[in-house]
Amino acid sequence: MPGRLRTSLGRPSGVFPATRWLFARLALLSLAVTLPVPLLTANLVEAGAVLLGSGVLATSWTFGYLRGRTSVGADVADTIAVFAIALASDVPSSIVAALVSALWFRSLEGTATRAYLRPVAYSAALALALALWPHVGDHVSTTEGLQFLATVPMLFLTVVVARRLAWMFLERQVRDAVGAVYAAAIEQLLGLTDCAAIREVAAEADRGFCQAVPGLRIAKADADGQHLVIDVRHGDWVAPPERLPLALVGDVPAGDRPRERASAARPVADARLLDAAAGARCVWVALSLPVVPRLGARSWLLVGAPGAVPSSLIRALRNLANHMALAYAVAEAHDALTERATTDALTGLANRSAFTTALGGALADGSLAHVSVLFVDMDAFKEINDRLGHQAGDQVLREVATRLRRASRPGDTCGRLGGDEFAVLLPGADAKAAAIVAQRVAAAVRAPLRRAGDVVVPLSASVGCATAATGTDPEVLLREADAAMYDAKRVSR
Structure with missing residues (x-):
């Protein structure tokens, strides 16, 4: 003491x-x-x-x-x-x-x-x-x-x-504190490509702003028909609102174009609703946020403080909103590039590189006793391409990919290794469990495909299975599954 x-x-x-x-x-x-x-x-x-x-x-x-x-x-x-x-x-x-x-x-x-x-x-x-x-x-x-x-x-x-x-x-104290929070948020945004992490930076900054400005309240509101749905709130609220009339920000234009810059702050139409929610008489302004395509809804920040909302805070909120929109755009581009680099464009399954990486991760996971791989190769796929054309062949491959997803277990990884070759990664599955999944996959693929004009395309696939303990080389396990698939193909003939 x-x-x-x-x-x-x-x-x-x-x-x-x-x-x-x-x-x-x-x-x-x-x-x-x-x-x-x-x-x-x-x-x-x-x-x-x-x-x-x-x-x-x-x-x-x-x-x-x-x-x-x-x-x-x-x-x-x-x-x-x-x-x-x-x-x-x-x-x-x-x-x-x-x-x-x-x-x-x-x-x-x-x-x-x-x-x-x-x-x-x-x-x-x-x-x-x-x-x-x-x-x-x-x-x-x-x-x-x-x-x-x-x-x-x-x-x-x-x-x-x-x-x-x-x-x-x-x-001066508020300006310095707001500037420090803003600078820290901008620094954290650099290099972020995860949307959840970007939102957390924004939430942390809003909490910092509320500490810097006495009596500050901040609420993010999304448009929903004729109402505003309150998404997040910061500061002291006596009766936090969940929905407010859209007319509250009727004079504050919302952006309609992707990544449009944040607007200047304007007074809300009726501050009494927000005063009642905050439990104090405040000056309230609304700031429209840039439109982020992946988030969809038009959004505003409702900002209130006793006496006045500092101009330094408004500038910081506007600039931070614009930087966040840019961060979301970078995250969107990163996700698109990542998907393009790890996903098979035709089927949407993991490509060979992504599948091999997932297999290596499973084999390096010490908590798994076994890891199994199914190697799936279409039977007579060349004849389908020669007889019905490559468009029909692509349709068959997409359909097989869908059936593989349905037949596999939650948490399994399905991949297209190339051409008509597929693979399914079964983390934690021993030989017996893998054999059950293999039978389910073979049965799923075997169902004929009906195309337009009542054209029925018979389908079948040979499935090979290999199981190994963790620590095995991924390429070795994949070759064993490939060999087991050829054994199954010879037996079926």
Whole structure:
């Protein structure tokens, strides 16, 4: 606990936190410097009142700094303490220096209304103390009233300058934090070709934005008829919405062309629905997202924050949305190239390279006791091509590929090795299990194919099976299955 307290009271990093830390220390220092004047001339009761009031102020300011906010009760306690110190002092206006420092510190946080009410409360406390001051103890009326009137404008001017300074520091802090989140997200997007990973980067960035901007809420909404379906949400929501009317973003155009850039942010049509969902009054804007072909739906970001949505955040969201659209396009191109490199164009099965890679992976998997391979070769396929043409031959190959998928087990890999040769990888299957699948495959292929014009094409295939323990060379197992297939073909003749 003492260690955490020392950490909390230490100088923090960041411009705004460091400024709060400095102003809090200056306020406490000003209060300490103020104390000797009233204490040296006060009687015992007055000194007690001064010390008690000073203790209340020091405690209130310290806890306000540690909590990062000031309660209404703390402001009331401060006002009463100011009244007590001023009333007990021979020089009531001596407390003003400490109040100015306190206003610098207190005005950095909370709402503007609360900030401007503090000098009003402090001035009222000082005015009441001055009115009662001649009637307390042995005080003699002086010109304190005129000095007090001269300090009132300074109290309000302090709040004005402090609020402006706080806004500038907060804006810079938010801009720096948003920029750091954006830069990290862009760096993570580089080289990503997995759509799930791209979405996770976006979600992580939105969570980071919500931490960077106080009170920020972000929701991604997809168009569904006349409604918006809320896909993901970030930030604090009291009653998270699932569906909202499409009219909410009616004035915010959605992209209709693939990878169209994100639009400028515009206010939503009716913020009351979103305010109710967020549980707070916010400024809401809608930002249309680029159309991503594989995702399909038109989408928007609904962004809300108390007071205003920072312009730096809007720019970051727009640029990130455009980078994500580019990342999705790269992922789409990568998937197309991968499919072209690993898939047989005619049948959609794994090509020889992809099948061999899958076979090698299965044989290297130490958790599998056995790995089996079926080698399937069409019978009399050349006659089908010569008699009916290559178009009919292609139809036969596509049909055989479909039947192989249906006859094999979930998790098996079907491949076309070339021409009329196919193979089926059976991970974890021993010889007995492989023989059952082989019989099922042979029976599936044997069914005749009916073409247009009631042309019936008889089909059959020879199936060879080979089983090996893990660690076997893939090419060796494939050759054994090929040899078993030729044995089956000779027997069938």
